[in-house]
Amino acid sequence: MAYMVPETIPRNATTGERILFESLKEHLPGDYIIYYEPEIRGRRPDFVIIGPDLGLVILEVKDYTKATLYQINHDEWTLRNTAGELITTKSPLKQARDNARLIQDQLKKDKSLVQENGSYLKFPYGFGTVFTRLKQEDFIKLDLYHVIEPQFVLCRDEIDPNEKEFSPETLIEKIHGMFTVWNQRKNILTEEDIQAIRFHLFPEVRISAEFKAPISHQDQLLLSLHNIKTMDLHQENIAKQIGDKHRLIRGVAGSGKTLVLASRVKMLAKAHPEWKILVLCYGIPLSRSLKQLIHQKIDEPDDLLDLINIESKSHHKDSNIEVYNFHEWLKNRLNMKDTEIPNLLEKLNNKEAIVPSYDAIMIDEGQDFEPEWLKLVSECLNPATQSLLLVEDRAQSIFKRKTSLAQDIGLDFRGRSKVLSINYRNTAQIVQFAWDFYQEHSQLKNKVQEGSVEGIEIIPPQSTRRKGPEPFIKGFRNIQEEMNFVSKSITFLHQQKNIQLQDIAILYRVKNSHRISYIDEIRNSLKEHNLAFTWVTESSESKRNFVRDENTIKISTIDSAKGLDFRVVFIINIENMPFTLEEVEEREVSLFYIGMTRALEWLFLTYSGQSKFTQYLDKVINGRSLQPSNHIQSG
Template identity: 80%
Template structure:
C-alpha cells in the first residue's frame, strides 16, 4: 500500500481521479509515495509518483470520453466541451512531458542528485497519461495509439480493479515503462535521495539544510546541499490537509506539532492569499519563536537556487498572518482582558457584539486554552471556511483543561483527529527518562492509551533511534556549588563540544524563596564565568523582545519554555518542585516533563535540597550506580 499525500483525496476530485487514487494506494509498493495535485512552483501535476526502484513519474489524468474528442495530433487536441463548443488544448502527453521536464530541470540544480561527472539525474524519470473513461479497445478503435504510444497510456480497464482485465502486476509494469531514457542504475533511490527530492519540490516540508557556496560546473551553477532535513510523510500529510475545515492534531513533546502548524500557515497563505489568518499560542516566548519561524518560511525562496542571487526580502505574502500569544491578541484586537470574555460571549450569543473575523485560526499548545477562550475564537471563525487547527499535547497540560471541544467551540473533531506519536526532538535517552518520570508521578497515567485520539487520553511517545548521553543528575550542598557546576559545564560544552551559547538554556521553577534569590545566584555564577546570558522571563518586555538566535545562554521559567527547544537544557533548583504553594501536583508533574523535553541532546538536572522529585532522581542515580556502567560523563 503506497503512502498517499494527502492521505484522502479532496471532495473536488473527479470520479476518475478517485479511482486512480485508490488503485495506486492499494496496489503500489509500501515504500512508494504518491502525491495528488501537489503545488510545485506554480504548477499542479495531477499525480507525482516517487519510488526507490522507480525514480520519478508524472501522470496527467483526463476524463475525456469518445464524444469529447474531435480532432487530435501529437501536439494539440481539439475537444468538444459540455456546451458543444470546440476548445483547443495541449496534448495530454505533452502536458505530462512539460511538467516532468520542469520538475527534473529544477532537481538537476542539486549536484548531489546528479550522476558522477555528469549533468543527468542519477535516477530515471518518466511521464504518462491516464484516461479514466476510455478503455484500451477505445484507443484501438479510434487509432489513439498512433498519437500516444501505448507505453505512455493507462486506460480505464488498466486502473479500475472492478474491470475484469485489471492486473496490479501489469499496472506496475506499465508505470515502470513510462521512461524515454533508461538508466543503467546499480542502486535504488536512497532515503536521503528521496528526502532531497521532497526538499526541492515541496518547500513547505523543509526544516533545514546546510549548503556550500555554488561552484561552476559544466556551465551551470549547482547547489551542494548537506544535512537536508524535511518533515516526515506523516507530518507532511497533517500540514497539507488544506481546505479540509477544522482539524485536531494531538502529538507528544518533540513530534513537530509547531512545525506542522507553521507549515500549514504558510501553505494557506500561499493557496488562499485573500484569507485572514490568525496563529495563537499561550506563552509570549513561544509566540515570538513561532512568528520568527513563519516569517522565515514565508521569506525563503521556493527555489533554493535563488539563494545564490537572492531578491530583496519583502514579506508581502505574510502580511495577512497574525501571530500572537492569546492575551496579546485579546489586548490588541479586542482591547480587553480575559475577565471580560464571559460578558462578551453573552453579547455575541445575542448578536450584539462586533468581533473580528478570521478565515483560518491555528492554535498551538491548545491544551492550555480555557473553554471561554476557545468559545470566543469560535465566534471569530468564518463559518464558511471553518478552518480551525487545534494542536495539543495532553501530557503538557499546565492550566485548567476544557471538558469538551464540541461544547467549547461547537465543532466535533471526531474523525478529524490525528496523532503525532514519534518524538523527533529528543534523544531516545531523554524521551525514555522523561516518560518514565511522567508515568511514575502522573495521576492521569490510567488514561494513557496507545494510539487513541479521542477523549482525554495521554499519548505515549515513541522515540526515534537518535542516541545521546543519559540525563545527568547532580546534587549539591548549596546553590553556590550547584551553579558553579552549571557554569563550568556550559563552558565545557561550548569549548569542547562546540555547542553555541544560543543552544543552551537554564530553566527554573521559582526565582526566589524567603531565604535566597535563585535567579541572582544563576546570574552571578554566569557573570563570574564570563558567560553572556539573556533572562527571557525577567519581565513582559524581555519576553516580547526574545530572539532565539541571540548568542547568549537563555534563562527562563519552565512554563515559558513551552514550545521551545535547545541542544542543552539545565533544570536547576529541582527541589522547588513540586512547588508547595501549587494545589494541583499534576501541574508540577507536567511542568517537569515539559522542562525535560526541551532538551535536544543534553539534559542536566541539578538540586541542592530535597523534594518528592529529587527523591525520585536520587533513586535513579542509585540504580545507575549499581549498573556495570554509569551514565554519561562530561569530558
C-alpha cells in the same frame, strides 16, 4: 500499499481520479510515495510517483470520452466540450512531459542529485497519461496509439480493478515503462535522495539545510545542500490533509506540532492570499519564536538553489497573518482582559457586540486554553470557511479542560483528529527518562492510551533512533556549588563540544525563596565564568523582546520554555518541585515533563535540597549500573 499524500483524495476529485488513486495506493509497493495534485513551481501535475527502484514518474489524468475527441495530433488536441463548443489544448502527453521537465530542471540544480559524469539526474524520470473513460479497445478503434505510444498510456481497464482485463502486475509494469531514458541500476533512490527530492519540490516540508560550496560543471554552477531535514511523511500528510473545516492535532512533546502548524500557515497564505489568518498560543516567548518561524517560512524562496532568489530574497505579503499569545491578542485586538470574556460572550450571544473576523485560526498549546477562551476565538472564525486548527498535547497540560471541545466551542472533532506520536526532538534516552517520570507521577496515567485521538487520553511518545547521553543527575550541598557546576559544564560544552550559547537554556521553577535569590546566584555565576546570557522571563518586556537566535544562554521559567527547544537544557533547583504553593501537583508533574523535553541532546538535572521529585531522581541514581558512564565530564 503505497504511501499517499494526502492520505485521502479530496471530495472534488473526479471519479476516474479516485479509481486511479485507490489502485496506485493498493497495488504499488509500500516504499513508494504518491502525491496527488501537488503544487510544484506554480503547476499542479495530477500524480507524482517516487519509488526507490523506479525513480520519478509524472502522470497526467484526463476524463475524455469518445464524444469529447474531435481532432487530435501529436501536439494539439481539439475537443468538444459539454456545450458543444470546440476548444484546442496541448496534447496530454506534452502536458505530462512539460511537467516532468519542470521537475527535472528544478532537481538538476542540486549536484547531489546529478550524475558525476554528466548533467543528467542520477535516477530516471518518466511521464505518462491516464485516460479514465477510454478503454484499450477505444484507443485501437480511434487509432489513438498513433498519437500517443502505448508505453505512455494507461486506460480505464488498466487502472480499474472492476474491469476484467485489469492486472496489478500490468499496472506496475506499465508505470515502470514510462521512461525515455533508461537506467538499469537497481535501488536507485536512497532515503537521502528521496528526502532531497521532497525538500526541493515541496518547500512547505522543509525544516533545515546547510549550503555546500558551489562547484562548476561545464557552463553552469551546481549547488548542493547537506544536513537536509524535512518533515517525515506523516507530518507532511497531516499538514496537507487538514483540508477544510475544523481539525484537531494531538501530539507528544517534540513531535513537530508547531512545525506542522507553521507549514499549514504557509500553505493557506499561498492558496488564499486574501485570507486573514490568526495564530495564537499561550506563552509569550513561544509566540515570538512562532512569529519568527512563520515569517521565515513565508519569506523563504521556493528555490533555495537559485542564487538570484537567495540574493534578492522576495518578501511575500504576510500583513494578513497575525501571531499573538492569547492575552496579547485580547489586549491589542479587543482591548480587554480575560476576566471580561464572559460578559462579551453573553453580548455576542444576544447579538449586541462585534468581534474581529478571521478566515483561518490556528491555536498552538491548545491544552492550556480555557474553555471560554476557545469559545471566544471560535466566535471570531468566518462561518463560511470554518478553518480552525487546534494543536495540543495532554501530557503538557497546565490547566485541565473539564468539558469536551464540542461543549467548549460547539465543534465536534470526532473523525477530524490526527495524532503525532513520534518524538523527533529529543534523543531516545531523554524521551524514555521523561516518560518514565511522567508515568510514575501523573494522576492521569489511567488515561494513557495507545493511539487514542478522542477525549483526554495521553499519547505515549515513541522515540526516534537518535541516541545520546543519559540525563545527568547531581545533588549539591548548596546553590553556589550547583551553579558553579552548571557554569563549568556550559564552558566545557561550548569550548570542547562546540555548542553555541544560543543552544543552551537554564530553566528554573521559582526565582527566589524567603532566604535566597536563585536568579541572582544564576546570573552571578554566569558572569564570573564570562558567559553571556539573556534572562528571558525577567519581565513582560523581556518576554516580548525574546530573540531565539541571539547568541546568549537563555534563562527562563519552565512555563515560558513551552514550545521551545535547545541542544542543552539545565533544570536547576529541582527541590522546589513540586512547588509547595501549587495546589494541583499534576501541574508540577506536567511542568517537569515539559522542562525535560525541551532538551534535544543533553539534559542536566540539579538540586541542592530535597523534595518528592529529587527523591525520585536519587532513586534513579542509585538504580543506575556502576559501569562507566557516557555522560560528559566537565571542570
